[in-house]
Amino acid sequence: DTEVTQTPKHLVMGMTNKKSLKCEQHMGHRAMYWYKQKAKKPPELMFVYSYEKLSINESVPSRFSPECPNSSLLNLHLHALQPEDSALYLCASSQIEGITANYGYTFGSGTRLTVV
Amino acid sequence: GNSVTQMEGPVTLSEEAFLTINCTYTATGYPSLFWYVQYPGEGLQLLLKATKADDKGSNKGFEATYRKETTSFHLEKGSVQVSDSAVYFCALYKTSYDKVIFGPGTSLSVIP
Numbered sequence: 098d099t100e101v102t103q104t105p106k107h108l109v110m111g112m113t114n115k116k117s118l119k120c121e122q123h124m125g126h127r128a129m130y131w132y133k134q135k136a137k138k139p140p141e142l143m144f145v146y147s148y149e150k151l152s153i154n155e156s157v158p159s160r161f162s163p164e165c166p167n168s169s170l171l172n173l174h175l176h177a178l179q180p181e182d183s184a185l186y187l188c189a190s191s192q193i194e195g196i197t198a199n200y201g202y203t204f205g206s207g208t209r210l211t212v213v
Numbered sequence: 214g215n216s217v218t219q220m221e222g223p224v225t226l227s228e229e230a231f232l233t234i235n236c237t238y239t240a241t242g243y244p245s246l247f248w249y250v251q252y253p254g255e256g257l258q259l260l261l262k263a264t265k266a267d268d269k270g271s272n273k274g275f276e277a278t279y280r281k282e283t284t285s286f287h288l289e290k291g292s293v294q295v296s297d298s299a300v301y302f303c304a305l306y307k308t309s310y311d312k313v314i315f316g317p318g319t320s321l322s323v324i325p
Contacts, residue, residue: 103256130312139302139315140257153311187256189313198308199245199264206256 099124103188103205111213112178118208120171120188127194129171130202131163132187140187146171147193178212185209215240217316219303225322226293234288234319236277236303244305246270246279246286247313251300260288260301293323 101122110116120129128147132140145153146165160182162174171188186209189202219236226232238246248260248270261270266281275290286303303316 137300137318137320139318142312145311185256189257193308199306201245201247201259201262201304201306202313203259204249204257209254 099203101188101190101203101205103186103208105208106206107209107211109211109213110175110178112180114178115174115176117175118173118186118188118210120173120205121169122190122203123169124190124192124203125168126190126192126203127168128191129165130189130191131161131171131173132189134185134187134207144173175210178210180212183211215244215305215310215314217303217305217314219301219316219319221317221319223320223322225324228295228323228325229292230323232288232290232293232297232321234301234303234321236286236288236316238284238286238303238305240284240305240307240314242307242309243281244307244310246277247304247306248275248277248286248288249302249304249315251302251318253299257302293321295323295325297321298323 131143134140144163149165164172185207187207188205191202216239245264247262249257250260261272263270263279269278300318306313
């Protein structure tokens with residue numbers, strides 16, 4: 098299995114809703130990432146998990162709450178979002194050690210989020 | 214600091230034309246270099262990579278060579294197709310950087 102699977106593919110939520118994005122990989126990668134991407138821009142890093150522990154939070158507002166329950170799964174919990182949070186949310190994973198450590202990321206296909 | 218610069222486009226080419234998208238980088242050490250492609254409405258896919266100087270990455274007719282002396286990793290394809298229309302991101306990565314560093318992306322449109 099060489100994929101990162103993200104669900105749902107599309108999500109529309111109101112500003113008072115609580116929802117979660119899910120990301121799963123079975124490549125044995127021990128680093129997992131959340132990115133936010135606005136139209137016609139490169140992805141912006143939000144969070145990094147390394148060995149299931151949060152290692153980087155790029156000053157993301159607390160209305161975004163990441164969780165890494167195990168080495169294969171990464172969640173992003175959403176609460177009280179704003180319309181400007183509408184974007185494509187991408188999950189990625191990578192190896193940390195060994196010969197493939199510098200082979201870059203494997204990305205999921207993303208969740209397109211619309212906040213109304 | 215570490216950074217990636219690439220021509221932003223948009224680039225518009227006719228089918229079967231030759232493609233070059235320039236990418237240059239600034240980095241400490243010897244990072245790995247990548248081209249990612251993003252088709253409309255989709256996530257990023259790794260197109261090709263090179264992990265050391267003079268390596269050539271290739272995939273689907275695209276090629277790029279890691280040039281340490283010019284700190285460049287230009288993407289080329291001899292004959293583009295309409296299906297190559299996408300945004301192309303040049304990127305660099307080293308485990309000690311903690312994250313991939315992306316260029317701004319180059320939008321390519323190929324017209325029949």
